[in-house]
Amino acid sequence: MYENKVLICKDCGNTFDFTVRDQMFYAEKGFENEPQRCRDCRGVRKTARANGNGIPSSTAGLREMxxxxxxxxxxxxxxxxxxxxxxxxxxxxxxxxxxxxxx
Known part of the structure; x- marks a missing residue:
């Protein structure tokens, strides 16, 4: 029913695998859409949301002090x-x- 897929991240443009295991997880959670971002880009967005500032932490430290x-x-x-x-x-x-x- 499921097959491994290679997708392209909409943020960085790199390819990433959407494995059978990932697809089963998505189906179990009721997610209808395939992921649009690779694991690294999802992590950056998740961290930015957790910080509450919407700024990825990789750029947050660039503020002049x-x-x-x-x-x-x-x-x-x-x-x-x-x-x-x-x-x-x-x-x-x-x-x-x-x-x-x-x-």
């Missing part, structure tokens, strides 16, 4: 924006404690 000193505890930290000097900058733990007080 800036050095700063926490206005509350004096710890050296890095932040994803350039501090302007007219507003306090907090480290992660002080920022979270500031927000916990507001909620």
């Amino acid at each position: 800036f050095d700063a000193v926490c206005a509350q505890c004096g710890t050296a930290t890095t932040v994803p924006f350039k501090p302007r000097g007219d507003r306090p900058v907090y480290c992660r733990s002080c920022y979270q404690s500031q927000n916990a007080v507001r909620v």
Whole structure:
């Protein structure tokens, strides 16, 4: 009934196998469509969704970070924006404690 198939990933264009075992799994789960992405590209999309930002983690680390000193505890930290000097900058733990007080 099932035969191994070679499919083309719609993201990277590489070929990947849709094995009999994979097809049986899809049928068992009630999936009607064949996979459109290879295992690696599916993993990247899954990680991006899990991070909640829609950005694949391979590109998430490319954001420029800036050095700063926490206005509350004096710890050296890095932040994803350039501090302007007219507003306090907090480290992660002080920022979270500031927000916990507001909620």
